[in-house]
Amino acid sequence: MRLKSWNIGRWLLLALAALWFVPLLWVVLTAFRPKQLALSPSFSLDFTFDNFAVVWAAAPFAQYYVNTVLIVACVFAVQMVTATMAAFAFARVEFRWKNIVFLLFLVQIMIPADVLIFPNYNVLKELSLLDTKLGIMMPYFASAFGIFLLRQMFKTIPPELDEAARVEGFSKWQIMWKIYFPLARPSYIAFGLVSVSYHWNNFLWPLIVTNSVQNRPLTVGLAIFAQSFEIGAQWTEVSAATLLVITPLLVTFLLFQRQFMNSFIHSGIK
Template sequence: MLKKLKISRWLLYACAALWLVPLLWMTVTAFRPREIALSPAFSLEFTLDNFARVWSAAPFAQYYINTIIIVVCVFAVQMLTATMAAFAFARLEFMAKNVVFMLFLVQIMIPADVLIFPNYNVLKELFLLDTKLGIMLPYFASAFGIFLLRQMFKTIPPELDEAAEIEGYSKWTILWKIYFPLSRPTYVAFGLVSVSYHWNNFLWPLIVTNSVENRPLTVGLAIFAQSFEIGAQWTEVSAATLLVIAPLLIGFLLFQRQFMNSFIHSGIK
């Protein structure tokens, strides 16, 4: 048994190392001078000129602002809608509650790309193409967030609700003064999932945006990497890619413990 555990552990380490190889190669290439970027020889020469050229060659500052606005607004609305829906499914009783909840779960099994065409037509009718609101609108509700928060809310003793009602608390006050503070690790986990998804979202913003004022980082990076001026300059492309993914890597490293604990407390394997 111990031998099998050791083999499994080493297998996990090997998979992690394979996953790190492209990231390490990209990081090293981003800091190496262009002349020796693809040289197999080891060198201690590193430079920040690649990042300076990238920052001046494309409006990455605007891309960052656009992406942060989109990510923050989507998560804020998702947190509000998912919290209220999860509380209703966990604590309130209404007709066909389980059926409605199953319909919400069905949304998890539907790939977002399948809905691109109908969503595009809706935005066209609403004159929201090439707007930040148009990028955000299809994601204001999250079936995964509702499911995750519902599982967490069901672990909270219902006696707390009864005690709060005796004190004169309304359902809204109970939700925000009891359930919300007790579920902070779950909100952190959901926040990481939501932020990482919308930070990396590419196809939908590519279809609905045409201007720099509304273009997020992923679309800007793709256009930058394919531009005529850059061509196959791997140092600039690697530097631009590192600029895009660095905030996500830092965020995950800072909150990874809360991320894992939230799924354990929610009963999700």
């Protein structure tokens, strides 16, 4: 009876996975189909790369790619530094009201980012950082999730390593970067996956604070392209543009899925 229930549950999960996969499959097939066959229900072996050529020539996707990669890389680099220092302080440094301050950091995880759009916009306006890459990145330089994840990892490291390092003359700064940082590699990979995927797909905040091609990321560029008068409801071009946006994340996941899964397991993420 238990085995039968397991088989039913497995087939149900496979059915749900297949249902989730249908939109992605439709986008891939439509992106490579000729325009006249875009909405045809019949399967055809007629495929073309013309849709991608049209998309690449119709919008500055090269600039969008550069903007997105720069934003994602800079945000993660700063987050890694700030989260590491904060997590180390919460895990190994004793100071007054530490638990209360850490609780305030955890509260930030419960606050949706969209709630802070208005105050963040006003701050950027006062700093004259609207329509800049720095303006897109600034609200995300600190990550409460990253601090919590790394702090939990750091607390699993034996404190005897700290004592041995201090005997060797290491400062707290050296202990953090030469001992804790290398040992927390699985957590950094897990956090990197979350950070990169979130900021690669982030749409609402960049849409609000950017007005120029020089600063728009891929998500905003795709939305403007899909709604443009020249494209209209041309599903082949829209699908090709969508595939250009999501392909880097899909390829990265397919290449490093085992490392990603192991990172989440070692980091205690369920």
